[in-house]
Amino acid sequence: MKLTGAQILWESLIQQGVEVVFGYPGGAILPTYDALYDYRDRVHHVLVRHEENAALAADGYARASGKVGVCMATSGPGATNLVTGLANAMMDSSPVVAITGQVASHLVGSDAFQETDVTGVTLPVTKHNYLVMSVNEIAQVVAEAFYIARSGRPGPVLIDICKDAQQKSTEYTPVTSVRLRGYRAIKPMRRQDMPALLRAAAELIDNAKRPIILAGQGIKHGKAHEELCEFVNKTGIPVATTLLGIGVISEDHPLNLRMMGMHGEAYVNQAIANADLLIALGMRFDDRVTGNLSQYAKNARVIHVDIDAAEINKNVPADVGIVGSVKDVLRDLIPLVAKRTHDNWMAQINEWRMDTQMHDVMNQPLPDNLLLAPQVIRAIWEATGGNCTITTDVGQHQMWETQYFQHTRRNQLLTSGGLGTMGFAVPAAIGARFARPNEEIWAIAGDGGFQMSIPELATIRQEGLNIKMAIINNNYLGMVRQWQELMHDRRYSATQMWTPDFQKLAEAYGILGLRATTLDETREIIAKARAHDGPVVCEFVVENETNVFPMVMPGKALNEMVRRQPAALGTGFETVK
Amino acid sequence: MLIDHAAAARQNKQKHTLVALVENKPGVLNRVASLFRRRNYNIDSLAVGTTDDPAVSRMTIVVDASKTSAALVESNLYKLVNVIDVQDLTNVPAVIREMALIKVRTNDAQQRGEIKQIADMYKSDVVDLSKDSIILEVTGDETKIDAMLNVLSEYGIMEVVRTGRIAMGRGATRMAQKHEATEVSVVPFDNAVVGQNGHGRHT
Numbered sequence: 102m103k104l105t106g107a108q109i110l111w112e113s114l115i116q117q118g119v120e121v122v123f124g125y126p127g128g129a130i131l132p133t134y135d136a137l138y139d140y141r142d143r144v145h146h147v148l149v150r151h152e153e154n155a156a157l158a159a160d161g162y163a164r165a166s167g168k169v170g171v172c173m174a175t176s177g178p179g180a181t182n183l184v185t186g187l188a189n190a191m192m193d194s195s196p197v198v199a200i201t202g203q204v205a206s207h208l209v210g211s212d213a214f215q216e217t218d219v220t221g222v223t224l225p226v227t228k229h230n231y232l233v234m235s236v237n238e239i240a241q242v243v244a245e246a247f248y249i250a251r252s253g254r255p256g257p258v259l260i261d262i263c264k265d266a267q268q269k270s271t272e273y274t275p276v277t278s279v280r281l282r283g284y285r286a287i288k289p290m291r292r293q294d295m296p297a298l299l300r301a302a303a304e305l306i307d308n309a310k311r312p313i314i315l316a317g318q319g320i321k322h323g324k325a326h327e328e329l330c331e332f333v334n335k336t337g338i339p340v341a342t343t344l345l346g347i348g349v350i351s352e353d354h355p356l357n358l359r360m361m362g363m364h365g366e367a368y369v370n371q372a373i374a375n376a377d378l379l380i381a382l383g384m385r386f387d388d389r390v391t392g393n394l395s396q397y398a399k400n401a402r403v404i405h406v407d408i409d410a411a412e413i414n415k416n417v418p419a420d421v422g423i424v425g426s427v428k429d430v431l432r433d434l435i436p437l438v439a440k441r442t443h444d445n446w447m448a449q450i451n452e453w454r455m456d457t458q459m460h461d462v463m464n465q466p467l468p469d470n471l472l473l474a475p476q477v478i479r480a481i482w483e484a485t486g487g488n489c490t491i492t493t494d495v496g497q498h499q500m501w502e503t504q505y506f507q508h509t510r511r512n513q514l515l516t517s518g519g520l521g522t523m524g525f526a527v528p529a530a531i532g533a534r535f536a537r538p539n540e541e542i543w544a545i546a547g548d549g550g551f552q553m554s555i556p557e558l559a560t561i562r563q564e565g566l567n568i569k570m571a572i573i574n575n576n577y578l579g580m581v582r583q584w585q586e587l588m589h590d591r592r593y594s595a596t597q598m599w600t601p602d603f604q605k606l607a608e609a610y611g612i613l614g615l616r617a618t619t620l621d622e623t624r625e626i627i628a629k630a631r632a633h634d635g636p637v638v639c640e641f642v643v644e645n646e647t648n649v650f651p652m653v654m655p656g657k658a659l660n661e662m663v664r665r666q667p668a669a670l671g672t673g674f675e676t677v678k
Numbered sequence: 679m680l681i682d683h684a685a686a687a688r689q690n691k692q693k694h695t696l697v698a699l700v701e702n703k704p705g706v707l708n709r710v711a712s713l714f715r716r717r718n719y720n721i722d723s724l725a726v727g728t729t730d731d732p733a734v735s736r737m738t739i740v741v742d743a744s745k746t747s748a749a750l751v752e753s754n755l756y757k758l759v760n761v762i763d764v765q766d767l768t769n770v771p772a773v774i775r776e777m778a779l780i781k782v783r784t785n786d787a788q789q790r791g792e793i794k795q796i797a798d799m800y801k802s803d804v805v806d807l808s809k810d811s812i813i814l815e816v817t818g819d820e821t822k823i824d825a826m827l828n829v830l831s832e833y834g835i836m837e838v839v840r841t842g843r844i845a846m847g848r849g850a851t852r853m854a855q856k857h858e859a860t861e862v863s864v865v866p867f868d869n870a871v872v873g874q875n876g877h878g879r880h881t
Contacts, residue, residue, distance in 0.1 A: 117864070224709065225716050229759040232705075244864045249759060252862075278861045283701055283762040288753065411753035 106236035106267040107136035110200070111144065113243035116275055119171050121145045121162065121535045123155040123528075127175020128215060130202030132267035147531065147564060150556035152179050154528035156186020156257075160195045161492060161525075161532030164515045167324075169196045169250050170532060176202045177215030180261070181222060185522060187257045188226040192519025193345060194322065196255035198246050199227075206234040206263040219261045228256030236269040244276040253286030254409040255322060288410040290424050299430075302380075302404045302421045303437035309378035309402075311446045312338045315361065315390075318345035319383015319408060321512055325428035326350065329382065332431050333357075337442040339450060341369045343384045344503065345518040352508045358450065362390040363653045364500040367460065367662055368453035370653065373398055374660035375449075379417075381405045383427045386416040387519065396658030406430045459667040460650065463505070469619070474498055474573045476620055477641045478505040481543055481571065484627045489513070489541035492529040494550030495521045497579035500649045502545055524553030527570065531557060534566045541569070541631070548574040548600045558610040561636045569630050570638045572603055575645035583648045587663065607638035618642045693722060694748035695774060695845045698737040698755050699762040699853055702728065706760045710737065713754055720745040723842030734762065738844045763853050771848040777841045778823045779805070780814045783834035793833060800826045811836060 104112065110133055114122070122144055126134040137146060149155045152174040159170030170190075174180050180201040190197040204213040209232075220232045229249050231242045239262065246258040290298075306312060320329050326349055333340055333356050340350055341361040350357050358369045370392075373379070379401045384390070391397045394416060405412070405419035406427055413422035423430050458464055463475055478501050481489075487507055492515045493499040499516055508514055515533055517525040530544035546554065551572045561568055573579075582596040607614030613633050615626040623641060630637040651662035700706050707726060714721050722740040729736045739755075741748045748766055755764045767774070784790050793812055797804060802816035816826055823840065847853075 220705065221708070224712050248862060248864045276864070278863045280861045281759065284759045285756075288756055409753075409757070411750060411757055413753075414747065415750060 102273055103270045104273040105132065105136065105270050106239050106262065107132040108139075109236070109239045109271070109273050110243065110262070110267070111136055111140040112273060112275070113240050114171065115140070115143055117243065117247045118168060119144060121147060122171045122173055123147045123149055123158040123162070123532065124173030124200075125149055125152050125155055125175070125179060127179045127202065129176035129204055129264045130173065130179070130200075130262075130267075131175075132264060133173070133200070133202065133262070136267075145535070146173075147535070147560065149528070149531075149560050152182035153185050153524070154531070154554070154557050154560070156183040156197065156199060157189060157522070157525055157528035158532035159197045159199070160186060160190045160193075161515055161529030162536050163190070163195045163197055163255075163532070164193075164512070164529070165490065165533035166536035168536070169198050169247055171198050171200065173200045174202075175215065176204055176219070176261075177217045179215075180219040181217055183259075184223060184226060185520075186528075187223055187259065189517055189520040189522045189525065190257040191226045191228065193517065194255050194318065195257065196250040197257040198243075198250050199223075199257060199259040201259065201261045202267070203232065203261045203263045205265040207265070209234070209263065219259065223259050226257070227259050228254075230259040231261065233260060233262040233266050236266045236271045239266065240273060240276045241279070245279045245281060248279050248281075249284060287408055287426065288424055295423075295425075295433075298421055298423050299433055299437055302423065302434060305378055305402050305404060305421065306336060306338070306380065306434075307439045307441070309338075310443075311372075311376045311449075312336070312378035312380060312443070313358075313372055313376040314338050314340040315343070315373070315379055315381040315384050316340050316346045316349050317343045317382060317384025318349070318518075319406075319427050320346065320349040321383075323383060323408065323426045323428040325383070325426070325431055326511060328428050328431035328435070330354070332435055332438075335435060335440050336438050337440075338380065339372065339443070339447065341365070341373060343387070343390055343518070344516065346384060347503060347514045348508045348510065348512045351510075356447075358454075360503045362387075362659075363392070364503070364649050364651065366454075366457050366504065367651045367664060368450060368457045370651070370659045370662060371453045372450050373401075374658065376401045379403045381407075381417075381419075382431070383407060385409075385412045388416075391416065392653045392659035392661070393656055396661075398659075460665045462647070462650075462665060472617070472619055472623060472641065472643045473647055474575070474641070474643045475501050475505045475647075477571065477573060477617075477623055477643065478502050478545070480620070480623045480627055481545070482506045484624065484631060485541060485543070487513075489543055490515065490530075490533050490537055492516065492526045492533060492542070492544045494526040494546040495523050495580075496547050496550065497575075497583065497647075497649050498545055498547045498573040500580075501573075504649075523547075523550040526550060527554035527557050527561075527568075530568045530570070531560060531564075531566060534568055542567070543569045543571055545571045545573065547579055548572055548576060548598055549578045551603075552598075552600070555606070558607065558612060558636075558638070562610050562612055566636055567634065568636050570636070572638065572640045573643055574600055574603070574640050575643050575647070576600060577645055579645075580649070582646070583652075586646070586648065587652070587654070603638055603640040613637045614640070616640045616642065692743055692768065694741040694743045694751075694766055694768045695772070695843060696739040696741060696748065696752055696755070696764060696766050697845055697853065698739065698764045699729070700735050700737060700758075701760040701762060702733050702735045703760060706735070709758050709760060710755065713758065714751075717750075717754060719751055725842040725844050727844075738842065740843050765847070765853055767845050767847055772845050773848060774819055774843055774845045775817055776820055776823055776843050777815070777817045778827075779837075779839045780816065780827065780830060780835060781806075781837040782812050782814065782830050783810060783836050784812055785810045789833060793830070796826070796829055802826065
C-alpha cells in the first residue's frame with residue numbers, strides 16, 4: 102500500500118504504541134499535521150502553548166508511564182524551543198522521541214525560511230538524532246529511534262524530517278526489527294570477568310562494617326525495585342537515595358535513610374561520609390550528591406553498578422565496577438551475600454538522625470501567623486495520605502518536597518534532577534496526567550518557575566486536565582536568594598519577584614484559583630482543591646526568607662554542612678562538621 | 679581483583695592509541711569531534727579514512743592519558759550509535775605509523791644532494807622538486823618524523839603536513855567481527871513489561 106511519508110510516520114508511531122503526542126504545528130511539519138487529521142481517533146495530540154513544554158510534557162509522560170514520550174514541532178524556532186526539554190531528558194535519561202519538520206531536502210543548507218541545523222543543535226543533548234531526507238527512510242528511522250530511546254540507558258532521540266519526505270509517497274511495510282551495527286544497549290563485559298567481579302563485590306559486602314547503598318534512578322529504569330528490597334532486607338544495609346532515586350524503595354522502609362546530597366538530611370550525608378563501603382546502584386555520583394570529590398567518603402571502598410559503562414570511574418573510582426542492568430546484577434549478587442544485620446552501624450546512624458531532628462524547622466515552635474513552605478508540603482502529604490503523583494520545579498520547594506513528603510509509592514515524584522529545569526512541574530504534570538489517568542496529581546512549583554509555565558494553563562483548560570497546581574510563593578527566586586544570602590552577603594541581585602494575582606490569573610483561564618496565607622487556610626484550600634473535579638491553582642504565600650537546610654556549600658565536603666541552629670527560627674545557622 | 683588506583687594512574691601517563699570503526703554516514707566525524715569537545719577530552723591527533731568495507735570508516739585517535747582517561751574516551755565513543763567498535767591498541771602488539779610531507783627550501787645543487795642523503799637515511803622519498811624547494815615523503819612513528827624534522831630544520835622548512843597516527847593490531851585479529859549487528863525486534867511494543875513499572879505502593 103502506498104502512503105505518504107506523513108502517513109507512514111503516524112503508522113510507525115502507532116505501531117510503537119504511541120497514544121499521545123505533545124506538539125505544536127508549523128510550516129515544515131504541516132504535512133504531518135495534515136495526516137494527523139485522519140489519525141486523530143488513534144493518537145491524541147495535545148496542543149501545548151510553547152514547544153519547550155511539549156518536550157517537558159513528553160518527558161513527564163515518559164517518567165510516569167515508563168514508555169517513550171513523544172513531542173513534535175516545526176523547523177527552526179519550533180525545533181530550537183525543544184532544546185531545553187531534550188537536554189532535560191538527556192540529563193535524567195528519559196526516553197523521549199522528538200519529531201521536527203525540516204525544510205524541503207533541496208533547500209537544506211540554503212538558509213531557507215525557518216531553517217536551522219537541528220541535528221547539529223541537538224547533537225549534545227540527544228542520545229542520537231536523525232536527519233531524514235527521503236520518504237523511504239521514515240519507517241526504519243522511527244523504529245530505530247524508539248529502540249534507541251528506551252533501551253540501555255534511555256535518552257531522547259530526535260528525528261528531523263524534511264518537508265518533501267513527509268509529502269512524497271512510497272510503499273509502506275511495517276518495520277518489525279532493527280539492525281544497528283554500532284549500537285549495543287549495554288556494553289558487553291568480558292564474560293569471564295563477571296563471576297569474579299560479583300565474588301569481589303560479595304566479599305566487600307560481607308566484610309563491611311559501615312556499608313551504605315546509594316540507590317539511583319537506574320533501579321527505576323531497570324525495574325529492580327523488588328530486587329533492591331530483597332538485597333536490602335538480606336544484607337541489612339541502609340539505603341540512601343539520589344533525588345531521582347526517590348521512590349525506588351519505600352520511604353517507610355526502616356533501612357531507607359532517604360535522600361543524600363547537597364540538601365540531603367544531615368544524618369544521611371554523615372552516614373555516607375563515615376561509610377567503609379559504598380554500593381552505588383544505578384546512580385552516577387553527580388556533584389550535587391558527592392560534594393567535594395577529594396573529601397568524598399574517604400574511607401570507603403566502592404562498588405559501582407551501572408548500565409552505562411561510561412559512568413564507571415567517571416567521578417568516583419570504583420574498586421569493583423560492574424556494567425549491567427541493576428536488576429540482573431542484583432539477582433546474581435543476592436545469593437552470594439550473607440544474611441546480616443548492622444546493629445552498631447544503625448545505632449550510630451540513628452544517633453545522627455536524632456541530632457538531625459533537633460535541627461528540623463518543623464520541630465521548633467512556629468509562630469501562628471507565619472506559613473512555612475515545609476508546612477505546605479507536609480499538609481499536601483497529610484491530605485493525600487501520600488497517595489498521589491507529585492511533579493516539582495527546581496529550587497527550594499523541590500528540596501522541601503524531598504524532605505517533608507514521605508514517598509511510599511513507586512516513582513511517585515517526577516522532578517528535574519540533572520538539568521535543574523525551572524518550569525518543569527506543570528508540563529510534566531500534563532504528561533503524567535495522560536500516563537496515569539486515575540492518579541491524583543500535584544504540580545508543585547515556586548512563584549518563579551510557575552511563571553515560566555503560565556501559558557500551559559490554557560493547555561490544561563483546553564484538555565480539561567485534572568491537575569492540582571501548588572505555587573509556593575515567597576516572592577523570591579528562593580534558592581538563588583538563599584545562595585546570595587549565604588555566599589554573597591545578602592546582595593539580592595535580581596531575585597526579588599513581583600507576582601501576579603494568581604487567583605485572578607487562574608480564573609482568567611477558567612480554572613479554580615485558591616489562596617492561603619496561614620496553615621489553617623492551607624489545609625482548607627488543599628481540601629477544597631482535592632474535592633474540585635478539575636484543575637486548580639493553589640497559591641501558598643509563605644515566609645519569604647526561609648532557607649533549605651542542611652546545605653553542603655559548593656566545594657565543601659559532604660559532611661561539612663551548613664545547618665539550622667537547633668531551636669532557632671529565621672536566619673540563624675551554623676557550620677557543623 | 680581490586681583496582682590499584684595509584685598503579686592505574688601511573689600506567690595512564692602515556693599516549694593511548696584508540697582505533698574506532700564507524701559507520702560511513704554524514705555527520706559521524708562531527709559526532710566524534712563533538713564528543714571530545716563536550717567532554718573536554720585532550721586529543722593529540724585524529725586520523726580518518728575508508729576501509730575495505732565501503733560502509734565503514736576507521737579512525738585512529740591519540741589520547742593524552744595524563745589528562746584524560748583513555749577508558750572513559752573508549753566508553754563514550756562506544757556509546758555513539760554510529761561507532762561500531764573501539765579498541766585501545768596501547769598495550770597490545772600493534773603497527774603504529776604516521777606519514778609526513780616536508781617541504782624544504784633549497785636552491786643549490788650541493789644542498790639538494792645533502793637533503794637527498796638525509797632523506798635516504800630516513801628511508802624517505804623525494805616526491806617533488808622545484809628550483810627553490812624539495813618535498814620529502816616520510817613514514818614512521820612520531821619520533822622518527824620528529825628527528826627528521828629536527829635535522830632538516832637547518833635547511834629551512836617551508837611546510838609540514840602530518841597525517842597523525844594510524845594503527846593496526848598485529849597478527850590475524852580483526853576488529854568488529856564480534857560486532858555483526860544482531861537483529862532486535864521492536865514491535866509489538868510490550869505494554870505488559872511497561873506495566874511492571876507501575877506507580878503503586880511498594881510491596
